[in-house]
Amino acid sequence: YTRQICPICGRIQHAKDRNYICRCGYQTHRDLLGAINICNSTEYIGNRYTA
Known part of the structure; x- marks a missing residue:
């Protein structure tokens, strides 16, 4: 859904x-x-950021 939100x-x-x-x-x-939506969707997991 990155192209729809x-x-x-x-x-x-x-x-x-x-x-x-x-x-x-x-x-x-x-x-x-x-x-843009992929860049804005980073999450913090453990001790590093993931997309």
Whole structure:
């Protein structure tokens, strides 16, 4: 779901073609959205960070 979750409001919204447009007004390329969400999804496990 990395290409469906809005990093601003958290809504799940499907991308139209290569463009992602959320109801909150955020818009970007769906591949860039996936990269942003992967970078924002790091978790702390033990003594190191993982993505």
